[in-house]
Amino acid sequence: MKKRPFLLALLLAPFAAVAQPGVDRPQPRLPTEPLVIVTRDGTRHTFRTEMALSPDQQMVGMMFRSSMEPDEGMLFDWGAPRESSMWMRNTLISLDMVFIRADGRIHRIHERATPLSLATIDSRGPVRATLELQAGAAERFGLRVGDVVEHHIFGTAR
Structure with a gap:
């Protein structure tokens, strides 16, 4: 008889995370900092x-949020260069993901990126950070591989 509560707890454990703060609703807005992307034409x-x-x-991250302004983003600072794998689980809006090397x-x-997708989106090499922007921002602003991101974590801030 003592096995039943243990088995029930074991079966329900995967669902316990759903009730945790931030896993079933958007997290509060995080502190913001300015970030500049300088394209190849300056x-x-x-x-x-x-x-x-x-x-x-x-x-x-951006889970459960219903919008993002054109001049907003979320910067994931990994602290040191590493492979970055992202996904769109519980993310309701499409995003552009910009993977940034340690030199900026x-x-x-x-x-x-497709909303709610569980497919992984990989950096395909070590990066210091990942920047999420409103879908279409990369095309709208003409962002390209090799463009420079100015922010203090890369030592490139002005």
Whole structure:
């Protein structure tokens, strides 16, 4: 008889995460910092970026949010170069993902990620950070691999 409560708890464990703060609703807005992307022609595009620094903030990211302004973003600072794998689980809006090397140069851009998709979106090489922007931003602003991101984490801020 003592096995039943243990088995029930074991069976329900995967569903316990649903009730945790941030896993079933958007996280509160994170502190923002300015970030500038300088395209190859010298044009400067400024964004207000929420800083996702802790593992909990990074796990939730843009989940459950219904909108993002054209000049907003979320920067996931990994702290040191590493492979970055993202997904769109519980993410209701399409996003562009910009993978940024430690020197501040754009390494890869994945445009218009599919909302709610569980497919992984990989950096395809070590990056210091991943920037999520409104879907279509990369095309709208003419962002390309090799463009420079100015922000203090890359040592490129002005």
